[in-house]
Amino acid sequence: MADNRRSRAVTQGRARTPNRAMMRAVGFTDEDFEKPIVGVGNAHSTITPCNIGIGAQAERASDALRNAGAMPVSFGTITISDGISMGTEGMKYSLVSREVIADSIETVCNGQSLDGVLATGGCDKNMPGAMIGIARLNIPSIFVYGGTIKPGHYKGEDLTIVSAFEAVGQSAAGNLSDEDLKGVEMNACPGAGSCGGMFTANTMSSAFEAMGMSLMGSSTVSAVDDESREVAAQAADVLVDAIHHQRLPRDIMTRPAIENAVSVVMALGGSTNAVLHLLGIANACEVDFSIDDVERIRQRVPVLCDLKPSGRFVTSEFHDVGGTPQVMKMLLARGLLHGDCMTITGQTIEELLTSVPANAPANQTVIRDFDNPVYAEGHLAILRGNLALEGAVAKVSGIKKRRIEGPARVFDSEELAMEAILNDSIQAGDVVIIRYEGPKGGPGMREMLAPTSAIIGRGLGDAVGLITDGRFSGGTYGMVVGHVAPEAATGGNIGLVEEGDTVIIDADENRLEVAVSDERLAERRAVWKPRPPNYRRGVLGKFARLVSSASYGAVTDKDLFED
Numbered sequence: 205m206a207d208n209r210r211s212r213a214v215t216q217g218r219a220r221t222p223n224r225a226m227m228r229a230v231g232f233t234d235e236d237f238e239k240p241i242v243g244v245g246n247a248h249s250t251i252t253p254c255n256i257g258i259g260a261q262a263e264r265a266s267d268a269l270r271n272a273g274a275m276p277v278s279f280g281t282i283t284i285s286d287g288i289s290m291g292t293e294g295m296k297y298s299l300v301s302r303e304v305i306a307d308s309i310e311t312v313c314n315g316q317s318l319d320g321v322l323a324t325g326g327c328d329k330n331m332p333g334a335m336i337g338i339a340r341l342n343i344p345s346i347f348v349y350g351g352t353i354k355p356g357h358y359k360g361e362d363l364t365i366v367s368a369f370e371a372v373g374q375s376a377a378g379n380l381s382d383e384d385l386k387g388v389e390m391n392a393c394p395g396a397g398s399c400g401g402m403f404t405a406n407t408m409s410s411a412f413e414a415m416g417m418s419l420m421g422s423s424t425v426s427a428v429d430d431e432s433r434e435v436a437a438q439a440a441d442v443l444v445d446a447i448h449h450q451r452l453p454r455d456i457m458t459r460p461a462i463e464n465a466v467s468v469v470m471a472l473g474g475s476t477n478a479v480l481h482l483l484g485i486a487n488a489c490e491v492d493f494s495i496d497d498v499e500r501i502r503q504r505v506p507v508l509c510d511l512k513p514s515g516r517f518v519t520s521e522f523h524d525v526g527g528t529p530q531v532m533k534m535l536l537a538r539g540l541l542h543g544d545c546m547t548i549t550g551q552t553i554e555e556l557l558t559s560v561p562a563n564a565p566a567n568q569t570v571i572r573d574f575d576n577p578v579y580a581e582g583h584l585a586i587l588r589g590n591l592a593l594e595g596a597v598a599k600v601s602g603i604k605k606r607r608i609e610g611p612a613r614v615f616d617s618e619e620l621a622m623e624a625i626l627n628d629s630i631q632a633g634d635v636v637i638i639r640y641e642g643p644k645g646g647p648g649m650r651e652m653l654a655p656t657s658a659i660i661g662r663g664l665g666d667a668v669g670l671i672t673d674g675r676f677s678g679g680t681y682g683m684v685v686g687h688v689a690p691e692a693a694t695g696g697n698i699g700l701v702e703e704g705d706t707v708i709i710d711a712d713e714n715r716l717e718v719a720v721s722d723e724r725l726a727e728r729r730a731v732w733k734p735r736p737p738n739y740r741r742g743v744l745g746k747f748a749r750l751v752s753s754a755s756y757g758a759v760t761d762k763d764l765f766e767d
């Protein structure tokens with residue numbers, strides 16, 4: 205077989221004597237120069253429980269790569285923790301870190317002409333960052349998820365990190381003692397792993413699995429279980445075979461595969477962030493996929509899983525009853541999944557699912573019967589209207605009312621809104637507007653878990669709407685609408701709303717409106733002035749300059765030279 209290894213660019217011939225000299229210093233021998241050189245994107249970090257177990261996985265993967273005849277070279281990818289940065293200025297770096305991770309994987313693997321990459325990740329942005337980097341590279345690649353955290357326990361209740369966020373609102377409302385607030389803090393996170401509901405990390409790991417770029421059944425493993433390290437070793441073997449057969453990501457992450465990912469995200473009740481990230485991944489794959497495709501898929505896929513934040517169970521319990529493959533089998537059986545999509549294993553989605561026994565225990569209620577869904581349609585609705593001419597993403601799980609009309613309570617930052625919610629100046633019927641938190645305006649499109657959880661904690665989840673040009677966490681639920689585009693900072697109408705305007709959120713009609721005439725909006729626009737950027741240099745300055753609209757995934761390389 206022709207030796208198609210691109211690493212030959214740095215290892216073969218007289219002119220590469222110095223290159224080989226340096227590689228020998230990191231352990232290469234003559235034989236190793238004849239092997240595929242495979243990057244191990246090691247996202248190990250002690251900065252967050254999501255990534256603290258990844259080093260052991262990277263080790264297992266490297267050993268397995270060697271045993272399978274490849275030569276592993278490990279390099280670091282970053283993470284920050286959404287949960288730890290939440291509610292602070294630092295959360296502005298969260299979405300940016302997706303781009304930094306993608307850039308780092310692309311830079312290292314193309315910089316040293318690697319033949320393939322095994323990327324690892326734990327916290328939210330690690331998955332889409334890896335997907336985007338891998339799509340840009342288009343070399344044989346596979347993803348290994350760090351794994352979910354197990355639930356905490358306190359006074360007979362299962363806890364996740366969202367319990368701690370909601371406890372803040374409960375405490376502010378005088379409904380939780382200081383002792384119990386501390387008890388939730390001490391017990392919410394029992395060890396390694398990514399936030400344990402079907403929040404963003406578990407949503408995006410499942411999306412990776414649905415797209416055929418990680419092993420079937422691997423997206424819901426628990427970080428503390430040896431299964432997470434076993435999966436890393438199996439993934440290494442699959443990758444070496446994929447390199448041998450030159451299975452390329454862009455032949456796997458196709459439009460039907462992205463549709464499969466959206467269908468699975470809907471069926472799981474996953475995070476709004478999946479919409480943003482899958483648009484970003486489509487951009488990186490140069491696949492034509494739009495926010496309206498999300499709405500089209502939503503209307504035909506039910507929510508089948510009773511998973512937190514708005515459901516009862518956590519991801520480790522979902523894994524125990526079969527996890528994502530069980531749901532994929534249900535969707536495939538009803539023509540809601542493209543079974544002919546290729547996966548990194550060389551088998552199609554359908555072939556892989558055929559060998560997965562339908563083993564969800566009959567009496568389990570984590571995964572509903574198809575005819576008894578949690579919701580008959582997907583929970584992530586795409587809204588449009590004069591408040592969101594380019595679209596917005598509504599999460600309509602966990603609420604009784606799908607329409608709310610009320611007076612706008614306008615805040616030009618998350619902090620100002622949080623202060624108002626905690627000092628009880630938001631009443632039932634209000635529609636909170638948080639703006640200038642978009643991709644450019646923040647910059648960084650912060651997740652608004654603190655204010656949405658405080659609203660839930662104050663018992664207003666069904667009575668108060670929240671609209672933002674920022675984002676939500678996967679732990680958010682209630683009548684919430686994010687990713688409003690165009691954002692305030694670029695002149696979007698959300699920047700023209702005034703305190704007391706009547707605002708309508710109507711999930712059934714897919715509408716997001718402010719009841720102000722076009723003429724009145726035009727008068728307001730005539731006197732609206734763009735604000736100076738909050739950051740002019742560094743990571744956030746670069747991001748603010750380059751980032752696209754949220755309705756295109758808030759990417760920083762949307763064809764930068766498109767005229």
Ligand SMILES: CC(C)(O)[C@@H](O)C(=O)O
Binds near residue numbers: 366477651679
């Ligand atoms: C802190 C969380 C819940 O992990 C959030 O960042 C998310 O997006 O899910």
Ligand SMILES: [Mg+2]
Binds near residue numbers: 286287651677678
């Ligand atoms: Mg997050």
